[in-house]
Each structure stands twice: as C-alpha cells, then as structure tokens.
Amino acid sequence: MQEATGLVHKSPRLLGAGVHTAAPGKDYPSHAHTSWELVYYVRGRITCPVGDTTYDATPGTVLLTPPNTWHAEQSRTGYANRFLQVEAATTHPWPRLCYDDADHTLRRVFDALVRETESEELRKLLLAELDLRLRRAAATPPATPAEQLVAQAEQLFEERFATGLRVSQVAADLGISPSGLRAAFARLRNTSPLAALQAVRLRHALAHIRNSTLPLQVVADLTGYHSVSHLTRHIKAATGSPPGALRSTEFRKPPT
The missing domain is CATH 2.60.120.280 (Regulatory protein AraC)
Structure with missing residues (x-):
C-alpha cells in the first residue's frame, strides 16, 4: 500500500x-x-x-x-x-x-x-x-481531553445502561466531577450526560418493543428503567405513542 x-x-x-x-x-x-x-x-x-x-x-x-x-x-x-x-x-x-x-x-x-x-x-x-x-x-489530530472524556462516557453508557447506571458513577469512574462531565457534554454534544444515557436506554427499549413479545416489565428490567411506568413515560414523551402502539403487528396480541 x-x-x-x-x-x-x-x-x-x-x-x-x-x-x-x-x-x-x-x-x-x-x-x-x-x-x-x-x-x-x-x-x-x-x-x-x-x-x-x-x-x-x-x-x-x-x-x-x-x-x-x-x-x-x-x-x-x-x-x-x-x-x-x-x-x-x-x-x-x-x-x-x-x-x-x-x-x-x-x-x-x-x-x-x-x-x-x-x-x-x-x-x-x-x-x-x-x-x-x-x-x-x-x-487525524488527537482528540482533546474533553472529547476523550465524552467519548469514554458514551462507551460506559453503552456498556452499562441496563444496570441502573447513574451519571455520578460514570463521572467517578472517569475521575471527574459530575458538574465537569455535564459541562463537557453541554459544550461538545449540546446535551446533558443524563439525556445521553436516557437516549441509549430508549433506543434499546424501542428495539425490544418493536421486535419482540417481551412484557414491558421485562423490557424495563433489560434496559435500566425503574418501572414500567417510568419506561412508558419516556417512550410516550419521545414518540408520542404508548409502548403497545409501537409493537409490530407481527408481535401484537390478538384482541380477546
């Protein structure tokens, strides 16, 4: 080459x-x-x-x-x-x-x-x-320390989103204060670390809902939500529809 x-x-x-x-x-x-x-x-x-x-x-x-x-x-x-x-x-x-x-x-x-x-x-x-x-x-020019920090936080979100992960835990793992992590996300991603973590959870939850028959409690457990109501609120806020309406017709339960 x-x-x-x-x-x-x-x-x-x-x-x-x-x-x-x-x-x-x-x-x-x-x-x-x-x-x-x-x-x-x-x-x-x-x-x-x-x-x-x-x-x-x-x-x-x-x-x-x-x-x-x-x-x-x-x-x-x-x-x-x-x-x-x-x-x-x-x-x-x-x-x-x-x-x-x-x-x-x-x-x-x-x-x-x-x-x-x-x-x-x-x-x-x-x-x-x-x-x-x-x-x-x-x-490529090397990433700045802040860019490295945000990328590493995003990796942790992907690795541990299902564990009830908190932003304060991620900040501690990265050796920075929660406020420092929030400032880095605000400057580089125009969002907060909590919103970024919630987006990861939401993406995985929607994939389960659209492509499986898993009960909502199981989906919540698999994606780090505290409860079904917590999961439902986030999905409805993001999509405008409740989880049941997002099921593929292939996976919807027939009416009784």
Whole structure:
C-alpha cells in the first residue's frame, strides 16, 4: 500500500485474537512480543506502561504496541479487553493510542475478528478494514481531553445502561466531577450526560418493543428503567405513542 511518504507498507497479517479479563488489582506483568499487539478496552480503568510512556485506558481506548516493546497492564477497577496479535512492520503507520467513535466502529471490528474462526478470507477483510481505520486515526489530530472524556462516557453508557447506571458513577469512574462531565457534554454534544444515557436506554427499549413479545416489565428490567411506568413515560414523551402502539403487528396480541 503506497503512503504519502512514499513508503510501501506490507499488508498486516493476523496471528491471533482473544479476550482477556482481570479482577481489580490483578495486573498483567511487563512483557513484549515479536509482533504488534492491538488492544481494545471494553470495561474498567487500567494504567498501561508502554515503553517510556504511561497511558490511562478506559472503555473505548485502543492501545497499539509495536514489536519488541515492553508493556504491562495495571488493573485499577478490574477490566476486560479484546486483543489482536498482528504481524506488520515496526514502522507501520498506526497510532500508539486512539479512541473509538460514538458508533463503536472499532469495537465492532475487534469483536468480529475475535469471533471469526472459520473464514480466513473474512479475517483478512476485517483486518484490512481495521488497518484503514487505524491509519486514518493516525492522520487525524488527537482528540482533546474533553472529547476523550465524552467519548469514554458514551462507551460506559453503552456498556452499562441496563444496570441502573447513574451519571455520578460514570463521572467517578472517569475521575471527574459530575458538574465537569455535564459541562463537557453541554459544550461538545449540546446535551446533558443524563439525556445521553436516557437516549441509549430508549433506543434499546424501542428495539425490544418493536421486535419482540417481551412484557414491558421485562423490557424495563433489560434496559435500566425503574418501572414500567417510568419506561412508558419516556417512550410516550419521545414518540408520542404508548409502548403497545409501537409493537409490530407481527408481535401484537390478538384482541380477546
């Protein structure tokens, strides 16, 4: 592949992929690989010494460690990640750190590469997509601290919306005050973190209602609403219709 610098970079080759989880305080000791290690953090807060630099990782953070570089993971809250071992030149034009977008594009590709165990052709296509997106990230100006903070909060909303998550918990996990998180959302998203969290819950609740026969109490439980009445109020305010009217005709109960 021809780069703007005139260098030709050989296409990366996937060597392995997997999932790693660790409890709080369960660190991964310092180690190095002869290949690149690409890690997507799904859950938790982790301090990651990589060579001479130390990074703080939260959900949506991607760390890319070149071959023969010593690195470790220090678990602050317990964590989970997706990791890839990839053969590529040490000079391959990837960033050392980047963040996923609001559509969770990078997580989708990481998850697909971890799951795909049968088709080598599909794995090559997925890795080619990831390569392109990471090189694009390397050419993009780094996100500001506030942009990183908001993106990380949005990742936590997606991960934990069904758990009764509170904005104050997210702020604490990100090491910021609730007022600081609200200010960042107001400036960058023109909304509040609570409204953003409620939008995630509403999206998932509507998907259940439109595509299943699940009782409303089950939908409420699955999407983090306190009660059926709480769920119903939010749906009616957002759509103008009660939940029953939004059921697909395929899933509506026949009149008795």
